[in-house]
Each structure stands twice: as C-alpha cells, then as structure tokens.
Amino acid sequence: MTTADSSKDLNQISDSASGFDSNLAGRYQQDKIFRIAALIATLAGLVVLGFLVFDILVDGLGRLLQNFPSFINSFPSRSADRAGVLSALVGSILLLIITALAAFPLGVGTGIFLQEFGGDSWFSKFVEVNIGNLAAVPSIIYGLLGLTVFVDLLFNVTGGRSVVSAGLTLALLILPVIIVATREAMKAVPDSLRLAGFALGSTRWQVIWEHVLPLALPGILTGTILALSRAIGETAPLIVIGAATFVPFLPTNLKDSFTALPIQIFNWTSRPQAAFHANAAAAIIVLMVLLLTMNAGAIFLRNKFQSER
Amino acid sequence: MQTNSPAVGTGTAFYVDNTDYYYGSFQAVRDVTLDIPERKITAFIGPSGCGKSTVLRCFNRLNDLIPSAHIKGRITYRGVDIYDKGVDPIDLRRNIGMVFQKPNPFPKSIYENIAFGARINGYKGDMDELVERSLRAAAIWDEVKDKLKESGLSISGGQQQRLCIARAIAIEPQVLLMDEPCSALDPISTRSVEELMQELKERYTIIIVTHNMQQATRVSDMTAFFNAEPTEKGGKQGYLVEYAPTQTIFNSPQMEATQDYVSGRFG
Numbered sequence: 001m002t003t004a005d006s007s008k009d010l011n012q013i014s015d016s017a018s019g020f021d022s023n024l025a026g027r028y029q030q031d032k033i034f035r036i037a038a039l040i041a042t043l044a045g046l047v048v049l050g051f052l053v054f055d056i057l058v059d060g061l062g063r064l065l066q067n068f069p070s071f072i073n074s075f076p077s078r079s080a081d082r083a084g085v086l087s088a089l090v091g092s093i094l095l096l097i098i099t100a101l102a103a104f105p106l107g108v109g110t111g112i113f114l115q116e117f118g119g120d121s122w123f124s125k126f127v128e129v130n131i132g133n134l135a136a137v138p139s140i141i142y143g144l145l146g147l148t149v150f151v152d153l154l155f156n157v158t159g160g161r162s163v164v165s166a167g168l169t170l171a172l173l174i175l176p177v178i179i180v181a182t183r184e185a186m187k188a189v190p191d192s193l194r195l196a197g198f199a200l201g202s203t204r205w206q207v208i209w210e211h212v213l214p215l216a217l218p219g220i221l222t223g224t225i226l227a228l229s230r231a232i233g234e235t236a237p238l239i240v241i242g243a244a245t246f247v248p249f250l251p252t253n254l255k256d257s258f259t260a261l262p263i264q265i266f267n268w269t270s271r272p273q274a275a276f277h278a279n280a281a282a283a284i285i286v287l288m289v290l291l292l293t294m295n296a297g298a299i300f301l302r303n304k305f306q307s308e309r
Numbered sequence: 310m311q312t313n314s315p316a317v318g319t320g321t322a323f324y325v326d327n328t329d330y331y332y333g334s335f336q337a338v339r340d341v342t343l344d345i346p347e348r349k350i351t352a353f354i355g356p357s358g359c360g361k362s363t364v365l366r367c368f369n370r371l372n373d374l375i376p377s378a379h380i381k382g383r384i385t386y387r388g389v390d391i392y393d394k395g396v397d398p399i400d401l402r403r404n405i406g407m408v409f410q411k412p413n414p415f416p417k418s419i420y421e422n423i424a425f426g427a428r429i430n431g432y433k434g435d436m437d438e439l440v441e442r443s444l445r446a447a448a449i450w451d452e453v454k455d456k457l458k459e460s461g462l463s464i465s466g467g468q469q470q471r472l473c474i475a476r477a478i479a480i481e482p483q484v485l486l487m488d489e490p491c492s493a494l495d496p497i498s499t500r501s502v503e504e505l506m507q508e509l510k511e512r513y514t515i516i517i518v519t520h521n522m523q524q525a526t527r528v529s530d531m532t533a534f535f536n537a538e539p540t541e542k543g544g545k546q547g548y549l550v551e552y553a554p555t556q557t558i559f560n561s562p563q564m565e566a567t568q569d570y571v572s573g574r575f576g
Contacts, residue, residue: 119376195409196413196415200403201399
C-alpha cells in the first residue's frame with residue numbers, strides 16, 4: 001500500500017502536465033486478482049490429489065502394514081487377507097522393462113530422424129502428421145492393435161496373450177510421446193552449436209552424437225520416464241490383450257501369461273467383499289510408490305547429466 | 310600495406326565468378342565477382358541485409374545446410390570449383406575454418422573444445438601439444454592454461470571468442486572465415502581479437518564480415534562494399550557495389566554509394 005500511496009504523490013506532480021491516467025491503484029488491484037486466481041487454480045489440483053492420496057492411505061495403509069512383507073511377496077488368493085501382489089508387481093516391472101527396451105530406441109531414433117535428418121521432405125511431414133494423430137488415439141485402440149498384430153499375427157514369436165505382447169503394445173502406446181519429447185529436447189539445442197560442429201568438418205552424425213544428444217539427453221530421459229509412468233498405469237490395453245487376473249506363479253519366460261498391478265487393482269475393486277477393496281487400496285499404494293520411484297529416478301538422471309555439462 | 314608486386318603467398322585464394330545467391334526462388338544477392346588474395350585480410354562491409362554473411366557462408370558451403378539455399382555462378386578455391394560434385398563439403402570445411410558472430414564454444418571443457426575438431430578429423434599427433442599450440446596461437450594460453458578442464462562457457466565473452474578461434478585453427482585450415490567476430494565483444498576484447506588477426510594473417514587467408522567500418526580500416530587489406538536495395542515484393546536484395554584495396558574504398562572510392570556509406574551519409 002505504501003507503494004501505491006507514494007506513487008499517488010508522484011502522479012499529482014506529473015498528471016497536471018501529461019495526458020496520461022496511470023491508474024496505478026487499479027493496475028495493482030488487477031495484479032492481485034490474477035495472482036489469487038492463479039493460486040486457486042494451483043490449489044484446486046493439489047487439494048484433489050491430496051484428498052485422493054489421503055483416501056487411499058486410509059483405505060489401504062492398514063492392510064499393507066498389517067501384512068507387510070506378505071502382501072508384497074504373496075501370490076493372489078481366494079481369501080483376501082492371504083492375497084498379495086507379487087505376480088502383479090513382477091509383471092508390471094517386467095512390462096516396464098520390455099516397454100522401455102522397445103520404445104526408447106525406436107522413439108529416440110524416430111525423433112533424431114525427424115529432427116536432424118528428415119528435413120522438409122514429404123515423407124517426414126507425413127510421419128509427423130501421423131505421430132500427432134497417434135498421440136491422440138485412445139489407449140484401448142492400441143490394445144486392439146496389439147491384439148491383432150502381436151497376439152494373433154505374431155503368435156509364433158510372442159506366444160499370444162503374453163507379457164511380451166503386452167510390453168510391445170504399451171511401447172507403441174508411448175512411442176509418440178517419446179518421439180515428441182526427443183524432438184523438443186533436440187530443438188532446444190542451439191543451432192550455433194550445430195554450425196560450430198559442421199564448420200569444423202563434422203559429419204551430421206558426429207554433430208548429433210557429440211553435441212546435440214548430450215545436451216538433449218536430460219530432456220529425452222525425462223520425457224521417456226514420464227511416458228513409462230503413464231504406461232505402467234495403463235489398464236485398458238492390457239485387458240484387451242488378455243492379461244490374466246489370477247496368476248499364482250511368476251513368468252519364467254517372455255511368452256508366459258501375466259498380470260499387472262492395474263489389472264490386479266481393477267480385479268479386486270470389482271469384487272463385492274470389502275476386504276478385497278482394502279487390498280485394492282494397498283495395491284494402489286504399491287503402484288504409487290513404484291511411480292514415485294521412477295519419477296525420482298528421472299529427476300536424478302536429469303540432474304546428473306545436467307551437472308556433467 | 311598494399312604491395313604492388315605479387316610476392317609469395319599473395320596469389321588468389323578464392324575467385325568468385327559472377328555469382329547469384331538464392332533462397333528458393335528468392336534471389337538474395339546478385340552479381341558478385343571478386344578475387345580474394347591469399348594471406349591477406351579481406352573485409353566485407355555494408356548495411357544489414359546486403360548479403361555479406363550469405364556470401365561468406367558459401368566459401369565453406371555452410372549454406373548447404375539450408376535446403377533451399379543455392380547459388381548460380383562459380384566459386385573456385387585455388388582453382389578448384391568448390392561446388393563441383395567431386396568436392397566434399399565436409400572436407401572443404403576442414404580446410405576452411407569459421408568463427409561466428411556470437412562466441413559458441415561447445416559446453417565442454419576448454420581442452421575438449423580444441424581436441425574435438427582434431428579428434429573427428431583423425432589427428433594422430435600429441436593432443437596435449439596441439440591444444441597448447443592452438444591456444445597459444447590464439448593468444449589465450451596464458452589465461453586458460455590452469456583451467457583446461459573447466460567449461461568453455463566459464464570464461465569471458467572475449468576469451469570465448471579467442472577459444473573459438475583456437476578451435477578453428479587447431480585443425481590447421483588454410484582459410485579463416487569470420488562472421489562479425491567482434492560484434493558481441495567489448496572494445497578491449499575486440500582489440501585483442503584484431504591484434505590476433507594481424508598475427509594470423511601470416512599463415513591464413515582471412516575473410517571478415519563486419520558492421521564496424523573502423524574495424525575494416527584497422528584490420529583489412531581489401532574491402533568489398535555490399536549494398537541492399539528493396540525488391541518489389543518487399544524483401545531486400547544485396548549486391549556488390551565495389552571491391553578494392555581498403556585504402557581506396559575509404560579514401561577514394563569509385564562509386565558514389567560507397568562514398569556515401571563510408572562517410573556516414575546514407576542513401
């Protein structure tokens with residue numbers, strides 16, 4: 001308020017001569033209104049998220065702590081208090097690894113091609129438009145695609161409704177996100193560095209490998225891990241692919257049938273008994289811990305590569 | 310500065326023969342014909358948009374990276390048409406170094422900034438020795454010799470630009486193209502770069518684009534004055550007005566436009 005008061009004094013000096021009406025008090029008012037509006041927007045999201053976490057913890061933490069190691073390292077069971085998430089957790093981690101191994105090289109490779117090699121050709125424009133469209137396709141459609149291609153057509157390779165079919169389907173699902181993240185990260189590398197590289201007689205690949213990728217890597221990794229975080233929570237495509245809901249064994253090879261945490265949660269919430277609902281809440285906590293660990297890993301990797309520069 | 314008799318090392322480096330420069334169908338610069346002497350400093354001056362940087366970037370075919378850019382006419386270097394199919398642009402750039410307007414060291418160590426070009430071009434000698442020699446040649450060794458492992462971005466702007474010059478000469482080019490190398494530097498750093506250029510011209514052919522006419526008079530032997538005229542479509546088209554020894558351009562130019570520009574009277 002002191003600011004507004006003192007400027008009022010200044011206005012009295014200058015206003016007499018000028019044709020300006022600075023209306024400083026009104027502009028400060030506007031400032032304040034929009035600051036509060038932005039704060040409310042921020043809090044709205046935070047409150048909903050906080051309530052969600054709180055609710056889940058109330059429902060599930062008791063079950064998780066009460067059966068602490070056994071909930072993590074037991075197979076599903078008909079009786080709720082003996083059931084655990086072991087096969088779902090291992091299935092989710094296995095899916096994650098397959099998805100990452102398939103999606104990272106394909107996505108980054110496509111991103112590099114489009115950003116550095118593709119130029120303005122009709123082909124790269126065609127690919128670009130299609131990637132934009134693919135990113136908007138609902139995940140269940142990817143499930144149908146995976147069912148047709150990986151489960152049916154490539155039955156001999158994937159073994160049908162297997163963990164590798166599901167992993168490859170999820171890889172397709174997050175491919176557009178990784179491609180876009182790669183392109184954006186590479187776009188952010190200043191052109192002056194590319195020119196400096198070329199002016200020294202580098203080939204295009206030398207410029208990409210030595211100068212563009214190292215700078216783009218934190219952004220690429222962040223985008224990839226966020227995309228993987230999305231993949232790990234996907235349920236719809238896994239249902240279409242045919243994840244099993246009751247898997248009392250660990251997959252021994254990539255062609256084994258599998259289950260995953262979202263499937264297990266979905267299964268438990270759809271049962272009538274309240275005890276299974278507590279199991280679902282506990283499994284959600286496990287899934288969230290997995291997600292938070294991954295995101296922490298993303299931040300760690302990004303900081304590590306940034307500090308090396 | 311001007312010698313009349315062609316002594317050793319005063320042959321023609323580049324011969325630019327009746328060239329026009331295009332971006333797509335837009336003719337950005339027209340009618341450029343000039344010969345650039347070896348081991349001299351040639352300055353390109355002129356108002357913004359006159360195409361002097363465009364012409365400069367054709368000497369190492371850096372404009373090849375812009376898909377729509379192409380030229381008509383011939384540029385030869387030591388008698389070889391540099392746009393001939395047999396000339397590899399990557400090999401050409403290894404021999405024709407470039408220093409840019411804004412200092413652009415790689416975000417790596419000072420040592421690695423110098424070693425990179427040598428490494429990718431298959432340098433077989435002692436890398437430590439090459440790094441020291443290049444930094445000494447760019448008159449920056451004493452300032453950075455104790456922090457070779459530190460980032461190239463950690464030093465001042467003037468030092469960064471001399472690091473970029475060291476990086477360019479580390480791969481032993483024959484020519485140095487300098488695109489307004491001092492425009493982002495303060496006067497003291499500018500002076501050190503200009504002094505460095507005088508030393509470097511004993512070994513390298515230097516072409517410098519500059520907005521600073523005093524700089525052209527201070528450092529260059531030959532000066533080319535480019536001008537720009539508006540086109541019907543609202544763009545600008547550059548053309549070479551006059552090319553002569555620097556003394557002539559600044560003291561007794563043939564063209565009225567040159568006289569107006571160098572004396573500060575425009576249009």
